[in-house]
Amino acid sequence: MxxxxxxxxxxxxxxxxxxxxxxxxxxxxxxxxxxxxxxxxxxxxxxxxxxxxxxLPRVGFRGSDSAAYLQARGYCLPEQPNQAVRQQDGCLVARLSQSEYLLLGSLHDLGARIAVEESRWEQDDQRNYLLPRQDxxxxxxxxxxxxxxxxxxxxxxxxxxxxxxxxxxxxxxxxxxxxxxxxxxxxxxxxxxxxxxxxxxxxxxxxxxxxxxxxxxxxxxxxxxxx
Amino acid sequence: MKILTCPLNGPRNISEFTYGGEFKRMPDPARCSDLEWADYVFNSDNAAGVVVEWWLHNASSYWFLAERHTVSDQVLRTFDPKEVFDRRIDFAAPATIPEIAG
Missing domain, CATH: 3.30.1360.120 (Probable tRNA modification gtpase trme; domain 1)
Known part of the structure; x- marks a missing residue:
């Protein structure tokens, strides 16, 4: 090492x-x-x-359909903007506005779950847009x-x-x-x-x-x- | 330090904000005259009294509106633009593309 x-x-x-x-x-x-x-x-x-x-991986999503998208992906979302909720697996979801979310990876899985969220996202007719935050x-x-x-x-x-x-x-x-x-x-x-x-x-x-x-x-x- | 209350983030130092100009209703670009459009793009009222202005909270990239008295510099109210922009507006395409002179 x-x-x-x-x-x-x-x-x-x-x-x-x-x-x-x-x-x-x-x-x-x-x-x-x-x-x-x-x-x-x-x-x-x-x-x-x-x-x-x-x-450590991190990514954002924004749009009027982002909340529904993230909930379907198993995330528990903050009820108000400017709040964050720790997920059961240790990663963190922060709500930055009415329709923007920031996902921070956990050290326990070295951010693997959040890295998957960034790589699997595809633009479709949903109003849910990826915000790359790594760079x-x-x-x-x-x-x-x-x-x-x-x-x-x-x-x-x-x-x-x-x-x-x-x-x-x-x-x-x-x-x-x-x-x-x-x-x-x-x-x-x-x-x-x-x-x-x-x-x-x-x-x-x-x-x-x-x-x-x-x-x-x-x-x-x-x-x-x-x- | 002056304090401005952001509708999303709460009271913050004025150094966290950027002024975005007077709030003006945009005329329909397909239907308005060149004069109306030029007035919208280039001219400001610069009124002495209560005006509505765009402000940006830099750290969250959040645009909002503020009612400010330009004489006393007192901010009366700040609010989310959704109060004004409460429905989607689709501008009709011009029937014919106007010829550009010159």
């Missing part, structure tokens, strides 16, 4: 140049950071940690009990748990770029899923790490999440 290199894969995270020296794991047709070093990462995960999930957005996860304090330095929206409960979605600006923030945390592990413009993610990654510094935060790999 330690001999894997991001350069061995055509599909790479836009952050891969910043992840040199990290131990990688295979993820379908790409790689993902398993751990950044020999240091213990679980404690960091609980306090303040940043995870790059950019290679438009990068996907980061900010975990730990200091997440809201970190975001307060970058973002005007109150993301503390009492104002931004689990399942809430905010489409807003953080560090001056557009982001989608989803509270996908649990009692066991507070977590914000953050999607931002893929071409800007090296800047955003640096801005987040800088904001996390005062809380002793840092990047972690997915091993800490999966163990």
């Amino acid at each position: 330690s001999s894997l290199k991001a350069e061995d894969f055509i599909e790479r995270s836009p952050l891969y140049p910043l992840q040199q020296g990290a131990r990688l794991a295979t993820l379908a047709h790409s790689s993902i950071v398993a751990r950044y070093g020999e240091k213990e990462e679980h404690a960091l995960l609980q306090r303040c940690a940043l995870i790059d999930l950019s290679n 438009s957005h990068a996907w980061l996860q900010l975990t730990g009990n200091r997440s809201a304090e970190v975001m307060a330095k970058l973002c005007g929206v109150d993301l503390r748990a009492r104002a931004f409960a689990s399942g809430a979605v905010a489409q807003t600006s953080a560090a001056r770029i557009n982001v989608i923030v989803i509270n996908a945390g649990s009692q066991a592990l507070p977590a914000l899923q953050i999607l931002c413009d893929r071409a800007s993610v090296q800047y955003f990654w640096g801005a987040l790490l800088d904001a996390m510094d005062e809380f002793g935060g840092g990047p972690v790999g997915i091993d800490a999440l999966l163990d």
